[in-house]
Amino acid sequence: MATVAAGTPGALTGIRVLDFTFVMSGPYCTRLMADLGAEVIKIESKHGDLTRSRPPFRDGRSSYYASLNCGKRSIVLDLKSPEARDIVHDMVRQADVVVENFRPGVMKRLGLGYETLSEINPRLVYCSISGFGQGKSGDGKGAYAPTLHALSGFDDAMRGYQDDASRPPNTGIFVADVLGGSLAFGGIQAALVQRQRTGRGDLVDLSLLDSMVSLLVCEVGEAQFPEQPLHFVYKPTPARDGHLVVAPTTQDNFVALCRATGHPEWLEDERFATGRGRQVHWDAFLAELAKWALQHTAEECERILDAHQVPCSRYLNIGETMQLPVVKERGTMCEIDDGAGPFLVAGTPFRMANGNAGPRAHVPVLGADGPAILGELLGKDAAGIARLREAGVLGG
Numbered sequence: 001m002a003t004v005a006a007g008t009p010g011a012l013t014g015i016r017v018l019d020f021t022f023v024m025s026g027p028y029c030t031r032l033m034a035d036l037g038a039e040v041i042k043i044e045s046k047h048g049d050l051t052r053s054r055p056p057f058r059d060g061r062s063s064y065y066a067s068l069n070c071g072k073r074s075i076v077l078d079l080k081s082p083e084a085r086d087i088v089h090d091m092v093r094q095a096d097v098v099v100e101n102f103r104p105g106v107m108k109r110l111g112l113g114y115e116t117l118s119e120i121n122p123r124l125v126y127c128s129i130s131g132f133g134q135g136k137s138g139d140g141k142g143a144y145a146p147t148l149h150a151l152s153g154f155d156d157a158m159r160g161y162q163d164d165a166s167r168p169p170n171t172g173i174f175v176a177d178v179l180g181g182s183l184a185f186g187g188i189q190a191a192l193v194q195r196q197r198t199g200r201g202d203l204v205d206l207s208l209l210d211s212m213v214s215l216l217v218c219e220v221g222e223a224q225f226p227e228q229p230l231h232f233v234y235k236p237t238p239a240r241d242g243h244l245v246v247a248p249t250t251q252d253n254f255v256a257l258c259r260a261t262g263h264p265e266w267l268e269d270e271r272f273a274t275g276r277g278r279q280v281h282w283d284a285f286l287a288e289l290a291k292w293a294l295q296h297t298a299e300e301c302e303r304i305l306d307a308h309q310v311p312c313s314r315y316l317n318i319g320e321t322m323q324l325p326v327v328k329e330r331g332t333m334c335e336i337d338d339g340a341g342p343f344l345v346a347g348t349p350f351r352m353a354n355g356n357a358g359p360r361a362h363v364p365v366l367g368a369d370g371p372a373i374l375g376e377l378l379g380k381d382a383a384g385i386a387r388l389r390e391a392g393v394l395g396g
Contacts (some may be wrong), residue, residue, distance in 0.1 A: 010037025028181030071360030367396010
């Protein structure tokens with residue numbers, strides 16, 4: 001996938017988004033919208049999104065920030081200022097979507113809550129992303145991906161699948177943020193479709209905790225019916241120089257595995273011959289599989305099993321994954337330039353035959369688009385913009 005030039009039409013061209021989000025869940029959601037051609041106006045504080053100060057850096061610019069915010073425009077407004085609030089209200093009249101991920105109640109205190117903005121623009125789709133939704137039960141409790149992984153049962157489930165279950169796993173990948181941002185993106189699209197039928201916008205209330213619980217499909221059932229056996233736990237199989245994972249999920253997969261490894265006797269072994277038998281004796285089966293795999297390198301194992309269409313993979317790091325032929329063929333990685341030189345970011349996870357879905361090339365400098373935005377949307381002249389700067393309403 002090539003980076004899409006700014007202004008290239010996409011499925012969301014003509015949709016204007018006011019983006020009050022920061023760090024990860026909200027910016028991921030709105031970057032997907034920018035990838036589809038929406039005009040995303042990122043409204044930042046004078047210090048900017050926290051990720052502007054997060055590594056890795058090159059020439060003072062954060063690739064973390066750029067990967068989540070490419071394709072957007074940036075304006076700096078002091079939202080505690082009544083005049084800045086009035087500016088936002090005027091922008092809302094010409095907007096389709098507002099996305100925010102402050103703690104519940106913050107936007108309302110700023111005069112920018114759903115009730116207020118939907119009165120100004122009844123067609124507005126307003127999405128609030130928060131740890132626990134917009135109710136009262138989660139008030140006062142911090143909601144960050146690592147804490148939500150723990151609270152949701154996700155970490156406990158992951159611990160239960162490890163050979164050493166003495167402690168919960170470490171957290172380094174923020175699943176809650178990317179998952180929640182993706183689901184918020186979907187909710188916004190549903191609300192926009194509904195608006196076509198009804199003429200009215202809606203409030204999309206996205207809970208990151210709900211998002212994490214939605215991942216635990218099997219575990220939710222097992223919590224209610226614990227007397228039934230657990231599903232398979234796919235463990236690393238050691239090879240001569242590393243590990244691979246093998247996932248013979250169907251009986252046909254298992255038959256193919258037996259042929260690929262040269263062990264047809266497994267088909268006659270009552271412990272392994274049926275899916276139920278393998279479930280009960282899964283560790284014993286994996287021990288037998290390891291005896292075969294240890295005679296080969298992980299790459300050789302994968303090649304042999306692939307030839308028989310047995311689901312499997314070596315364990316790669318992300319740098320190796322980025323070099324895979326399928327990743328290059330699909331264009332999974334896209335080159336952008338944030339002013340400090342070109343680098344790669346993950347592209348839009350889905351493709352559209354006619355929709356030009358992909359990262360836009362522009363990475364906003366903090367507040368640099370403010371004057372143009374105020375001029376284009378609100379008709380502010382140079383003198384008016386200068387006065388807003390002097391008053392501290394407009395930054396950047």
